[in-house]
Amino acid sequence: xxxxxxxxxxxxxxxxxxxxxxxxxxxxxxxxxxxxxxxxxxxxxxxxxxxxxxxxxxxxxxxxxxxxxxxxxxxxxxxxxxxxxxxxxxxxxxxxxxxxxxxxxxxxxxxxxxxxxxxxxxxxxxxxxxxxxxxxxxxxxxxxxxxxxxxxxxxxxxxxxxxxxxxxxxxxxxxxxxxxxxxxxxxxxxxxxxxxxxxxxxxxxxxxxxxxxxxxxxxxxxxxxxxxxxxxxxxxxxxxxxxxxxxxxxxxxxxxxxxxxxxxxxxxxxxxxxxxxxxxxxxxxxxxxxxxxxxxxxxxxxxxxxxxxxxxxxxxxxxxxxxxxxxxxxxxxxxxxxxxxxxxxxxxxxxxxxxxxxxxxxxxxxxxxxxxxxxxxxxxxxxxxxxxxxxxxxxxxxxxxxxxxxxxxxxxxxxxxxxxxxxxxxxxxxxxxxxxxxxxxxxxxxxxxxxxxxxxxxxxxxxxxxxxxxxxxxxxx
Amino acid sequence: xxxxxxxxxxxxxxxxxxxxxxxxxxxxxxxxxxxxxxxxxxxxxxxxxxxxxxxxxxxxxxxxxxxxxx
Numbered sequence: 001x002x003x004x005x006x007x008x009x010x011x012x013x014x015x016x017x018x019x020x021x022x023x024x025x026x027x028x029x030x031x032x033x034x035x036x037x038x039x040x041x042x043x044x045x046x047x048x049x050x051x052x053x054x055x056x057x058x059x060x061x062x063x064x065x066x067x068x069x070x071x072x073x074x075x076x077x078x079x080x081x082x083x084x085x086x087x088x089x090x091x092x093x094x095x096x097x098x099x100x101x102x103x104x105x106x107x108x109x110x111x112x113x114x115x116x117x118x119x120x121x122x123x124x125x126x127x128x129x130x131x132x133x134x135x136x137x138x139x140x141x142x143x144x145x146x147x148x149x150x151x152x153x154x155x156x157x158x159x160x161x162x163x164x165x166x167x168x169x170x171x172x173x174x175x176x177x178x179x180x181x182x183x184x185x186x187x188x189x190x191x192x193x194x195x196x197x198x199x200x201x202x203x204x205x206x207x208x209x210x211x212x213x214x215x216x217x218x219x220x221x222x223x224x225x226x227x228x229x230x231x232x233x234x235x236x237x238x239x240x241x242x243x244x245x246x247x248x249x250x251x252x253x254x255x256x257x258x259x260x261x262x263x264x265x266x267x268x269x270x271x272x273x274x275x276x277x278x279x280x281x282x283x284x285x286x287x288x289x290x291x292x293x294x295x296x297x298x299x300x301x302x303x304x305x306x307x308x309x310x311x312x313x314x315x316x317x318x319x320x321x322x323x324x325x326x327x328x329x330x331x332x333x334x335x336x337x338x339x340x341x342x343x344x345x346x347x348x349x350x351x352x353x354x355x356x357x358x359x360x361x362x363x364x365x366x367x368x369x370x371x372x373x374x375x376x377x378x379x380x381x382x383x384x385x386x387x388x389x390x391x392x393x394x395x396x397x398x399x400x401x402x403x404x405x406x407x408x409x410x411x412x413x414x415x416x417x418x419x420x421x422x423x424x425x426x427x428x429x430x431x432x433x434x435x436x437x438x439x440x441x442x443x444x445x446x447x448x449x450x451x452x453x454x455x456x457x458x459x460x461x462x463x464x465x466x467x468x469x470x471x472x473x474x475x476x477x
Numbered sequence: 478x479x480x481x482x483x484x485x486x487x488x489x490x491x492x493x494x495x496x497x498x499x500x501x502x503x504x505x506x507x508x509x510x511x512x513x514x515x516x517x518x519x520x521x522x523x524x525x526x527x528x529x530x531x532x533x534x535x536x537x538x539x540x541x542x543x544x545x546x547x
Contacts, residue, residue, distance in 0.1 A: 057481050057513055064510050074514040078479035078538030319485050347485040354505030356489060380506070398506045401488045 024119030025049025028298030035329025072148030158248035166193035170253030200435025361393030386416025
């Protein structure tokens with residue numbers, strides 16, 4: 001038999017009898033499963049998820065669900081086709097053995113695979129003090145269960161809500177609190193809301209929006225301690241500026257932690273910023289060698305990006321999960337010549353205080369910003385971010401129709417400042433410093449991060465299996 | 478039924494809102510809010526709203542709750 005025929009035979013055999021395991025039963029995992037079946041994979045498909053729920057959509061959890069309009073268990077994702085999978089829900093994966101090609105589950109089961117997709121995403125960063133975190137009235141928001149509990153607490157009309165961290169989700173929650181007529185304080189360690197993702201110039205606008213809507217916004221402060229009453233319900237928060245707040249609900253909105261622990265000891269390039277992979281979603285091992293049978297998609301993936309000097313880009317964006325899942329699914333059942341790259345132009349949205357904030361590109365990759373259209377005063381404008389004379393990102397406030405124009409410029413590395421389209425040009429189109437925080441200063445963890453050129457750089461670390469003597473754990477970075 | 482709206486694609490034209498007013502709402506000028514799992518009786522409304530979207534941002538399920546073709 002000729003080699004080509006043999007390979008074609010193998011592909012047919014794999015598509016008929018192969019075993020694929022997807023760990024992670026959310027947006028990326030579901031869309032990957034659908035893509036696998038679309039591509040003609042008829043083998044066995046197992047989807048493992050630590051939550052008991054079937055795949056659901058998360059963006060509504062901080063908006064229409066908290067507001068009380070939509071029930072927390074009513075954000076189930078639409079199904080595009082039958083996936084004919086074995087769903088193992090409510091049981092977490094706890095280990096990966098690459099030698100025997102098995103995923104270990106929390107209940108002791110071993111699930112064998114020929115190809116594996118890692119889509120375990122992120123979880124919310126818990127309140128730093130474990131004892132205070134157990135106080136009644138202290139919340140984080142990531143899952144639908146979280147959202148249901150927080151919604152109930154807000155519906156009970158608490159005296160004051162404290163939100164710690166003014167990233168997108170923290171700001172959205174503050175907006176909902178005001179729409180519900182609740183007194184809300186937002187405490188942010190940085191100089192303004194959203195600075196990690198959008199810089200200080202836009203952060204100042206976001207701060208003004210919050211204050212205009214009656215949010216008690218405190219910037220440049222951290223919350224140092226929470227105190228409960230005799231019943232174990234949170235009642236007071238101590239801020240780093242010496243002030244004390246009476247609060248009934250506290251939401252820690254401190255960014256996310258990537259769910260990589262179950263991969264410890266597997267010898268993959270995993271760590272703080274997630275699981276390193278190539279542009280085709282194939283995972284790197286700890287030596288930077290690409291694997292053939294392990295793929296990754298969604299929030300937990302980080303891949304080199306052509307638009308950003310081939311730095312690894314970690315992206316907690318909705319469409320990164322959708323498109324990454326689909327590309328991973330395609331590549332898992334395709335031969336080399338048919339593989340596709342997942343090179344998304346990062347895009348996000350956030351609805352808060354009646355304003356639709358949308359963005360494309362990677363703002364923190366730039367250092368300058370220019371308001372190109374509309375007016376800041378009206379909170380209806382477009383702005384572009386630049387680096388060394390080329391456009392790298394854009395953001396709009398209630399000006400989303402223009403975003404596509406800027407996206408096209410970013411994709412071809414057009415000059416910065418960019419020529420504004422059509423009418424509605426801003427008065428003063430002079431680039432100014434965008435005021436992104438020094439990446440070394442700890443602040444709210446932004447949901448888009450450039451993490452360097454090395455698969456193991458910026459916090460990927462090698463945690464060998466237990467047989468190694470104490471202290472042998474070395475940091476590869 | 479189940480829907481999801483690709484809010485990256487959505488440009489806030491809001492053509493959809495009057496066609497399924499209990500499912501789709503505007504929060505401010507262009508931020509769209511929606512009920513991801515509206516009652517099945519609203520399917521015709523939602524399909525009309527989806528068809529009206531100039532940028533095809535409304536994604537409607539192709540399977541019903543029993544996992545059969547909707």
